[in-house]
Amino acid sequence: MRISGYIHSDLLPARRLYGALLCLLIVCLSLSFTVASQAAAEEKAGKRSVKTIVVDDYYPYTFVNEQGQPDGYSVDLIRAVVRSLGMEIDIRAGSWESARRALSQGEIDLLPMMAYSEERARSFEFSVPHTVAHDALFFQKGQRRPEGLQDLKDKRVLVMKYDAAYDYLRSQAIIPEANLVTAENLPEALRSLALGKGDVALMPKLVGLLHMKRLDLNNLDASPVGIEDYERPFSIAVRKGNAGLLSHLSEGLSVVRATGEYDRIYKKWFGFAEARTDTLNRVLKYILVVMTVFLGLTIAAFVWTLSLKKQVRLRTKELEQEVAERRKTEEALRRSEEKYRNLFDSTVDGVYQVDALGRFTHINRAGARIFGHANPEEMIGNEVVQYWRDPAAREPYIAELKDRKSVSAYHLQGKKKDGEPIELESSSRVIEDSSGNYLGLNGILRDVTERMRYEAEREKLVLELKEALAEVRTLSGMLPICASCKKIRDDKGYWSQIEDYITKHSGAFFSHGICPDCFDKQIRDLEKMRKRE
Structure with missing residues (x-):
């Protein structure tokens, strides 16, 4: 095979070529051993061990290989992370339930792969995601x-x-x-x-x-x-409150990304390597270039190793600031959620949300009490129609709501869970997606049963008063009265005693008595009669 086209004999004789290659190789190996020795010494000085459990049948993320050892993408990744921190790790395989319980109870230090969710964030702390699954x-x-x-x-x-x-x-x-x-x-x-x-x-x-x-x-x-x-944003997870360990692991994950180790691991488990058919001529053509580059990289690695601690300290400080900012944000979010929850639970009116299928997805305590439930969780998933006195009446209500997008003070006839009828007043608004599709509704409920009862009683009382006033008759105008006997002539020309006339035309009644003047007059008349006798 002819190779002189790649390495010219007149410029670099074979003996000198091999001698140069040997010298380059010795220098590279010497520097490599120096870097490795320094790294090993630093690793030994700061090494400590952590424990974890991986799922035994979650290929290619985590599984048990033919040798009975934990293997997979997450296993390689967490080993690279702890190795970059000068730490050791004990990895066991088990079920997901046992792994999650062990971390929750503090029996292990971390899980290399847990999908983030708001519910899980109450018990665990998460690094930035290292991969996302769908x-x-x-x-x-x-x-x-x-x-x-x-x-x-x-x-x-x-x-x-x-x-x-x-x-x-x-x-x-x-x-x-x-x-x-x-x-x-x-x-x-x-x-x-x-x-x-x-x-x-x-x-x-x-x-x-x-x-x-x-x-x-x-x-x-x-x-x-x-x-x-x-989606599933997979992150490294630690127990709630173990922020120190999470900070170190996040630092290690950043180092693994920066060094290219992460890309190698990802490609190993998820990439597709292309076959290469490099010929001997190509290898010989570029061997000097490769060795020179390798020497340069080795020297750069040596310098980089010397400055790594400084870079790591700077990056750690940045990460600590990021963690502090994240904690501030999470604390502000927690206070906001707590404020909303307190407002949601303390209002005297019922606040609720219903999905497109007509099922309760949220309701506060006041709303649950309106329908006779002690706990809001009892109503989640229940169909709204079961709380309508007439289920058919809900259709025109929903139709009007979809047409107008919102209604205020809408009167509804409902019932409690035991069937007791109640009168409700609802102000609601529809929920739609960006395309205008109906997703449900949310609103406020008020129990107006007592108010309507009072209003009905008031209307009844007003009606009775009106009827009573209608029966009261009034006297007005000029009335003809006898100057002697004091009888009054009515419209038909009949003369009646004044007491009878007033009683007939006003509804008033008389109780007969005698005034002082008449009493004195009668006494004088009696005395005159006695004298005559």
Whole structure:
């Protein structure tokens, strides 16, 4: 084979070429050993050990290989992270439930891969995500393919117990709890689906497809498009309150990214390497260039190692500032949520939200009490129509609400959970997406049963007073009266005693007595009569 076209003999004789290559190799190895020795000394000085558990059947993220050892993308990544920090790690394999419980109880220090959610953030702290997975819906071939989570309401859905999909479906009340079928791991969920023990399985698409192929489940298929409703941002997780360890791990993750180690690990498990057919001529052509570059990189690595501590300290300070800012933001968010929750729970009116299917998704304590419930959680998922006295009356209400987008002081006839009728006043507003599709409604309820009872009693009293006033007759104008006997002539020309006339025309009654003047007059008359006798 002719190679002189790449290494010219008149410029660099073979002996000098090999001598130069040997010298370069010795220098590179010497510097490499120097760098390695310094790194080893620093690692020994600051080394400590942490413990973790990985899921034993979550390929390619975590699994147990043929040698019985934990393996996978997350295993390689966490080893690289702790190695960059001069630490050691003890990795065991187990179920997801046992791993999550062990971290919650402080039996282990970290989990290399946990999907972030608001619910989990109450118990754990998370690094920035190191990868993001998207779920898909798996189903039996020949069955109607589900297009999204909105098609699951009447389906039996298989999920891994305490998995991100399990937590999401429960927190969003997408399906009834009774329709949620749990499995210990993802392979078990797929086997159950293949046997018809469920209608749909929800899991990461890549993991599910690999398990389908390994288990030879030919009667299953997966939705071509991932679920857009949610995603799985996988992060390193520690127990709540262990912010110091999380800060170190975040620092290590940044180092692994900066050195290119992360890209190598990611490509190993998720990339597709292209085959290369470099010939001997190409190797010989570039060997000097490669060795020169290697020497330069080795020297750069030596210098970089000397300055790494300073860079790490600076980066650590930046990360601590970021963590402090994040904590401030989280604390402000927590206070805002607490303020909203206090306002939501302390208002005397019922505040509620209903989804497009007419089911309660939120309601405060006052709203629950209106319908006779002691706890708001008792109403979550219940259909609103069961609290209407006449279920058919809800249709025109919803139609008017969709047409007007909002209503105020709308009178509703409802009932409590025990059937007791109640009168309600509702102010509501529709919820729509960006395309104008109806998603539900939210609003405020007020129990006006007592108020309407008082108003009815008041109207009854006013009516009675009006009727009484209508019966009262008044006397007016000129009345003809006898100057001698004091009788009054009515409109028909009849003469009546004054007492009878007034009683007939006014409703007044008389109680007969005698005034002092008449009494004196009668006494004088009696005395005159006695004298005459």
